[in-house]
Amino acid sequence: MPDRPAVRRRPTAPPKSFLWTRRICLTVLVAFTTLPLYVMITSSIKPLVDVESSFRWIPSRVTLSPYVDMWSTVPLAHYFANSAIVASSATAISVVIAVFAAYAVSRYRFPGRQLFRITVLSTQMFPGILFLLPLFLIFVNIGNATGIELSTTRLGLIITYLTFTLPFSVWLLVGYLDSIPRELDEAAAVDGSGPLSTLLRIVVPAARPGIITVAVYCFMTAWGEVLFASVMTDDTSRTLAVGLRDYASENDVYWNQIMAASLVVSIPVVVGFLLLQRYLVAGLTAGSVK
Amino acid sequence: MALAAETDRPPSPPPAARARRKPLTWSRARHKALPYLLLAPAVCFELLVHIVPMLVGIWISFKQLTVFFIRNWSSAPDAGLANYRLALKFNSAIGQQLLHSFYVTLGYTVLVVAISWFLGTGASVLMQNPFRGRGTLRTYFLIPYALPAYTATITWEFMFQRDHGAVNQIIVRDLHLTSHVPFWLIGGNSFAALVITAVWRTWPFAFLVVTAGMQSIPTDLYEAAAVDGAGVWQGIRKITMPSLRPVNQVLVLVLFLWNFNDFSTPFVLFGNVPPQQADLLSLQIYDTSFQTWNFGSGSAMSVLLLLFLLIVTAGYLVATRRARSADA
Known part of the structure; x- marks a missing residue:
């Protein structure tokens, strides 16, 4: 033209x-x-x-007394620690696993590749309740048989959180790695670098924005998750989401303290989201529009 | 396992020639196995958290698994199709309740998706041309989406309190729209409260996706239209909306699935026992499973939910694809 x-x-x-x-x-x-x-x-x-x-x-x-009193009205610090441990472990595990899987899907053509992609995409859309019920029963029965308690511990919760963080991470990272030129890998291979070291030394640094996006998004989702946490936690493993909700449903609620607590627990994720907004928007839309 | 023909495979020499040149060495075998090794952890976890639970869930749905058998599920008696029959017998109490929940969920989903889509698309179309403060406003609109679901919902729960909430303050005491002070979290209004809360959290996502989708509309389309004398409104109707169609098709599907499966909004807003008018399916299944401890029935219901969503998704994809090819 x-x-x-x-x-x-x-x-x-x-x-x-x-x-x-x-x-x-x-x-x-x-x-x-x-x-x-x-x-x-x-x-x-x-x-x-x-x-x-x-x-x-x-x-x-x-x-400012609500901000002081809220820590003793509910065991907020305890919930905070649980949420932080669960959300960051689930994030770390799924990002690491997803980087390897996404590299395989993005760079290799092999039988089963399409099956894997379809499984990942569709499980992302399934209702959480579908997995919660059997997972709970599996955990209870594992605990019964082996003595390893999963159904109400942080470890169990971390595993269940992979139901949504893992498919999401894989899906997004495949998109990111596809956008990194293969010439980079090929140049490294010419220099005698093996596939694993190419991935770790060349591809991962190049995909850093994508990896950060995925990590932040996983963390946000895990931090705000309610359904699994309401079943899979007890008093010692209770997360913020369930702890605050339980308190807010009581009859006599100190609403000023609840609002203070809500604000405090929201700030980390909102700030993280807004700081990384540019990456997140690009990543999320690539994932959902594709 | 070879599911789909890989079209983007690089051209390779005929197998005979390749075999002659490169005998199957250890390093080649390793090269072939490499993608599977990289994939192995992900596949293991997919099996652990998705595939196995799904199969177990289907198995449970044919069992009479109640609280007595939780710790020893292998001794739970067979139920055959009884769980499904119970859920689908619409003249019994449970079936009726499930059907009611289904309608409530459908109404809720359609309303939330429609309003959120409308607000999100409207805002991003109106904000397509630069103006002062546009960037700040775009970021600001995303805050409800970035907030953890439960803090946003708890705040709405506080606002919907009858005697000391902000909503009644506005409509009764500030604007005098009504003289009696309504309840929001029980009774008929609870459905409205649920929809408002969900829309507040959902529309920014529609806004975000549509805004990103608009970036790919070439600006010379608008310039050409302006040369031809088309105004802003015509540009929106004739260029923006048709160009957004592929984005919208995915967006509506994603919003539908999310909201149909929504659990946290009603659970946080109303607690374990939601008002009848706002009793969403996921909450209904949750209560059947974890309040009355009837896991067989709960599993049957979630399998039915999944089947419904699969049928809707497949139907939607076929319909939109047909519409797209009819356009072309």
Whole structure:
């Protein structure tokens, strides 16, 4: 196609109707998005009387005591540690396994490759409850037969979390490795590097943004997971998701402390997400749009 | 195991020639085995967390596995098809309840997907042309998606409290829309509360995917349209929406599957026993399994759920593919 001279590169200014539609719609969406965030933040600095009477938009006075008291109202630090251990272990295990698997799928053609890809893609879409029930029974019976308790421990929870972190990691990383030029591998092979050392020394560093994306996303999902954790944990292995939910469903709730706790446990993942937003958006959309 | 013909295999010399030149040496065998070795850990874990549990789940669905047999499942009596019959007998209490949950879940999913898709697409189309603050706004809209599901839902639970929640403050005391103070977490309103909470968390994902999909629309399409005198609205209708169609097809399917399987939103919002009007399927199966400890029945229900989702997905893929080839 011949180059057309760029007549009016910016087309005529959008009409008034468009500008007003945009203004009104975006204002409504900002209000909708902001409302719960505002409630969460302001309620977390309210004294208890403010959240036990009718709702106040402005705190009657600002106090930081919810942030202090929340640690003793529920064993929050304990939940925090459990969530951190479970989420980071599940992330680490699935990322490491997925890097090898994704390399095989991306760089080799072998019988069974397509079967593996289809299995990974479809299990990602299956309802979690389908796996939870049998996994719980398997764990109980393993515990019964061998004495290794999995059904209510962090180890068991880490394994169940692989049901969703692993397929996701594999799927995304295959996409990433496909986008890394094969010439890189070939050059390394010419230099006498074996496949494994090519993977670890050349491909993994080149795929670092993809690996970080996958890790952050796995961590976020595991950090917020409720279904498995509500069945597979007891008092010692309870995670934040279930611990906070259980407390919030009680009759007499200190809502200001709950909001403070919610804010504190949200900050790590929200900050991580926003910092890596660029990578995450590219990775997620590559995974879901493909 | 060779499932699909690999079309992208590099051209190789005829097997006879290759065998003559390269006899099967240890290093070649190792080379052939390498992808399987790399794949082995992933396959092991796939078996452990997906394949085996699925088979066990199907096996359990034919058993009368109740609390008495949890620790000794091999002695659970056979149930044949009784679990399925019970779930599908719509004039019995359990079957009726399941059918009700199915309708509630379907209504919930359709509403949440439709509203989220509409908001996400609308926002990204309106934000296609640069304006001051666009980048910040895009990031801001993603916060609900980045928040852990349970903290967002707990916050909505607080807002929906009858006596000290923000929602009733707005509609009753600030705007005086109604004089009686409604309940949100029990009764008929609970369905609305559930949908609102889910939409708040879901629409940013639609926004994110559509925004990314729009990056690939070539800008000269719009320039050419502008030269031909088309306005912004026409550009949206004639260029943006048709170009987004492939993205939308995947997006709607993913949103449908996610929301149909949604567990955390109702579980966090309502606790173990949801109001009748907001009793989603996954919660129903969960209660059957872990509250009444009837694992056989729970498994049969989850197998039925899976079958339904597979049929819907297959039907959807066939329908969209046909529509796409009819267009071409």
